[in-house]
Amino acid sequence: MRIETLSEGEIGRQASGRLSVGTRGQGFIEITDAVADWVSGTGIRSGLLTIFCRHTSASLLIQENADPDVRRDLLTAFDRLAPRTAAYVHTTEGPDDMPAHIRTVLSGVSLSIPVAESRMTLGTWQGIYLAEHRDRPHRRDLIFHLIGA
Amino acid sequence: MRIETLSEGEIGRQASGRLSVGTRGQGFIEITDAVADWVSGTGIRSGLLTIFCRHTSASLLIQENADPDVRRDLLTAFDRLAPRTAAYVHTTEGPDDMPAHIRTVLSGVSLSIPVAESRMTLGTWQGIYLAEHRDRPHRRDLIFHLIGA
């Protein structure tokens, strides 16, 4: 088992960006195309992209972008892993709030993706999704950071 | 859906740091202020911060820093997701060890947070926590890496 070196070089640049997404309640919003456009627009051809979600009840994840049923089953899975009906202490913000916090911890708020030839090195079936875990629509802020050359 | 570029510039510096935290058994220890102080002290104004937990039964997570009941419910959720009472094969280190490993996998050991104007780009309610998943007190080592300009 031996890792093959693809490229070596100098670096010296960074760029940062922001995306504000209006959600429509629980569900997934694909942001892959917007991220791809921004990455190629920075002029940084190779490096490291980081995406960060500034919330505690919305998260970031990479999943299959082909069959929408995958996201439907993921929602059901989150419901089972962090059910609304559990006996929570923190209930002041509604019955959907604490499950949303737990689902955010399980799926995470930061993603790191290497960039090569001005493109993210995503696999064929990988899409990047903002996951809204609250019932009501929210405005969600994502921060992007790209470092490289 | 279009990402707005916030900044572009050169980079050329990095800094690394270490924090040793004494835990008091299962629970969350907030490290946000210590991290914020270190980031601003490095003199690196914009870039990328990475935090890494060097353990397999303690993890790092970002969650609400307002109501302490959120952390209480998170502990209960971890108990349900990785119960102490399941039929584990690996029991030599005690009944709390294998659940601690599973909870660590579910919450993760690395965090990546963009930095702008000498501050982490955390959202209003986001706090950074070291999660101790073992029953007894432990000494936990965290490594910090900041790259930027």
Next chain:
Amino acid sequence: MRIETLSEGEIGRQASGRLSVGTRGQGFIEITDAVADWVSGTGIRSGLLTIFCRHTSASLLIQENADPDVRRDLLTAFDRLAPRTAAYVHTTEGPDDMPAHIRTVLSGVSLSIPVAESRMTLGTWQGIYLAEHRDRPHRRDLIFHLIGA
């Protein structure tokens, strides 16, 4: 609580690599040694390593590398967290596919690990694993990115 600075310095280099791993169905494949070799071979002595898994039914995780029973119990835990027998809508790719997607979301596809003195700053018991969540053997692509000096 105060973070101790370990090092400060300039950066200017990056390297990227690729590893193709043939899996033999559900289970964990340790890649720690291959990663350590590649990192030291790049000549970059301090910086940040990122590992990215280009799949939606295989993931990356850090866990104990001592007792193999830990990985056995982890498999059982994944089976309980995302059971094959749940009522999934997405079933066209077989009964192991949707659970594999859920397990990938729960464990994640990217890892960030600081590097110092040409070595990853892993803890004593930490090993890096590719987790195959499908029943049948697959070829899995991992991308590596190292930035530093």
